[in-house]
Amino acid sequence: MNTKKKMLLYNVIFLLFCGGLFLFLWRAPEETTARMPYDDTHQKFYTMQKKEADKQCSSCHNPEGVMPLPGQHPPKHRCLFCHKKVAR
Ligand code: HEC
Ligand code: HEC
Incomplete structure (x- = not known):
């Protein structure tokens, strides 16, 4: 893979990671916290x-x-x- 493609791949992985983390934090309290x-x-x-x-x-x-x-x-x-x- 050339450097440009590698950078793109890293960026995509980073974004997926952030998205997953965001969803996790967003959903966790809503479902478990006592009302x-x-x-x-x-x-x-x-x-x-x-x-x-x-x-x-x-x-x-x-x-x-x-x-x-x-x-x-x-x-x-x-x-x-x-x-x-x-x-x-
Ligand atoms: C950042 C989110 C958050 C905030 C802000 C927050 N709580 Fe909680 N609270 C939780 C979580 C998570 C628990 C533990 C899980 C649960 O609800 O059983 C908890 C537990 C409790 C419990 C015990 C529930 C049980 O069934 O044992 C009480 C009572 C409570 N909180 C009252 C309060 C009061 C009063 C305030 C404001 C002074 C407050 N909380 C602010 C997230 C929060
Ligand atoms: C006059 C006293 C009093 C005040 C003020 C009060 N609470 Fe409570 N709270 C209680 C008592 C007593 C219980 C446990 C019995 C019950 O469920 O009512 C309780 C229970 C809870 C629980 C736990 C419910 C569970 O399923 O375990 C939560 C969450 C909670 N209160 C949130 C709040 C929040 C948010 C406020 C402010 C808006 C608040 N309380 C103000 C007396 C109070």
Whole structure:
């Protein structure tokens, strides 16, 4: 193979790799992350602006609260970005 073809091949492989990584990251949270329950505690957040709601989650979801986050929890600002609402 000449150099030009090799470069093209490397670029294609690189792009495929990036695409795969992107799809992986994009899909992973959507399918496994627990959704925010629709119960008495969380109901009010369904009608609230997401940014407003996010600020109030940690009043209960903190180490001393009713339901602490698991130890391995990812970075946690913007709760509702990952913990989607359940369909009603
Ligand atoms: C008044 C306290 C309180 C507030 C505020 C609160 N939660 Fe919760 N949350 C709970 C309790 C208690 C549970 C466990 C029982 C249940 O499912 O309601 C829980 C459970 C959860 C779960 C786990 C559900 C599961 O299937 O394991 C998620 C996700 C969650 N809350 C997200 C949120 C988000 C996002 C917010 C902010 C918009 C929030 N919570 C605000 C008390 C609260
Ligand atoms: C970057 C994505 C992300 C953000 C932002 C985020 N979480 Fe999580 N959370 C996760 C993942 C992933 C898990 C572990 C897998 C699961 O949901 O069971 C988890 C687990 C939890 C659990 C335990 C669920 C269970 O069933 O054991 C609660 C409660 C929770 N998160 C609440 C919150 C709250 C409250 C916030 C905002 C302060 C928040 N999360 C922000 C991704 C996120």
